[in-house]
Amino acid sequence: MDTYAKAGVNIARSEAFVERLKKTASRPGHATLWKGAGGYAAVVPVTDQLGIALTTDGVGTKLLIACELGKLETIGIDLVAMCANDLVCVGAKPSAFLDYYATSKLNDEHADALIRGILEGCDQADMMLVGGETAEMPDLYSNNHFDIAGFAMGTVAKNELLTGAEINAGQAVIGIASSGIHSNGLSLARKVLPLDVFALELLKPTHIYVKPAVKILTELKAHVKGIANITGGGWRNILRLSAKVGIEINDPLPVPEVFLALAKHVEMAELYKTFNMGMGMVVIADGGVDEIVQTFASYGFTARQVGVTNNREEKISIHSNLSSKRERVEISN
């Protein structure tokens, strides 16, 4: 069976690096962040009441599939999604987006397609594209290769920050369906799946959950205790919301075909620790489940309660629906 590490991506080492970075980055003489590095987004206070949420991300090796197929129309949507979906997880309303685009040689057609995707993503996320950097680096990137990074800003009132402090056992875990693989685990998926069959499926743009997420943060805030964007690290992202609880997923969302194909090559626990497995976002709610589900549904997203929080700290127990055997899978951080 294959693993993410064998595909050349060492999550443990990346995480160790981020830990070192967090330590080095905390220093005296600066305003105290409302949220520091290492979570979904940092939050910098700019007035007593107002914080600026900031995050950056790329799309990983999904880029290579876009390059290989020469289809760059939607990779910009993925880029915006990776940033914007993170901002709502701290309770922020996304506001502005910037992109960094570095390529061997600027190709007007590619660049325009890329920007059209970014603008479509900004529309879906209700953000403005306010700037960017375009760099031609002929000796760094090989022919037709490029990289993109996104940077997003949102605003959040101090009393609306999602800190995870109100997450307790016995609350509802609401799953919102993904569009497919989104932009995580592609290094592994590219390695094990036949790209002649799956390339277009892997290239499907990431869902942008911003509009319904902002709506529940505004209208159903009393019920919303946590939001997890399911990205690198798979379902472990849910555990990162709170160290106090565990998660029982007893009724997972239907699993898209691409994950069933991946399941032939990747072990069960590794699947849930690497991919979104059909669930792109999770909301932890204390009451208001029907209203939250209905809000996501009204924007076209499939959503339902998939489980509950419990007292088994930092563990997720999943009644997997990958096969008719309904195996139980346990993962932890």
Place this chain on the structure above:
Amino acid sequence: MDTYAKAGVNIARSEAFVERLKKTASRPGHATLWKGAGGYAAVVPVTDQLGIALTTDGVGTKLLIACELGKLETIGIDLVAMCANDLVCVGAKPSAFLDYYATSKLNDEHADALIRGILEGCDQADMMLVGGETAEMPDLYSNNHFDIAGFAMGTVAKNELLTGAEINAGQAVIGIASSGIHSNGLSLARKVLPLDVFALELLKPTHIYVKPAVKILTELKAHVKGIANITGGGWRNILRLSAKVGIEINDPLPVPEVFLALAKHVEMAELYKTFNMGMGMVVIADGGVDEIVQTFASYGFTARQVGVTNNREEKISIHSNLSSKRERVEISN
């Protein structure tokens, strides 16, 4: 003679792309930016009085020199400099920085050196490092190659925005010395200079002018009419502050050796349109020249009045000090 275009970098095409981007990006239904894309930084209003300045940049092919020499200690300073020096040009006080770091394979030693540079840059710029993204993309980057992008946020009160509206003929042009080539024009410099002689010189970290710049913006604001960070496009950056005036530079700062070496391979006008030529930042001032010069000097930067604004719209006339002939050079946008 060589040009930036021959080195594989097409500034005109990049600028046309940015123009298309600006048009596509302005759309109804969004708050009006105080500064839009295309300037040094975008400014997004978050209250009636407070704006958030945002910018993104990379370090271009200076990276390749760092990679080739295996010296990554200071490239992070350049990355912070490229962003932070832009923020002060709109009148903002830099506050937070995020980095995107993508590499073929995460190398702890390289990553630590890179982060130490970024933290040193953040110290110099009085910013917090609040987050970042580290991506391992073995198939996109070749061995030991990587790319980095920076994102920076600052704050600016509405009545403290530098818009260029108060720039008029007859004002002082104050030049602040660069440390050398900074992070622009490296594709051309790498092509024409012998790297065995000049590599370390080309790798010198970019000056970060934030502390004195914020000080003059705070204490001498009535005199400060414009600030230009001299980056890609060379001295044309000064013209971009205002379409109403031209610039006469009759007493340029001493020119570092590296530019004299470049002058053997690159035509005069091209030099001033590509490189900082020893002047990394320009302040346009209406009075207060001695105090502004003194402020930069107190932070260790060489500064002096180098010229004046005049009525010859969108033209710079330079009494070049590159040779004893004191040639006159004219450049325009």
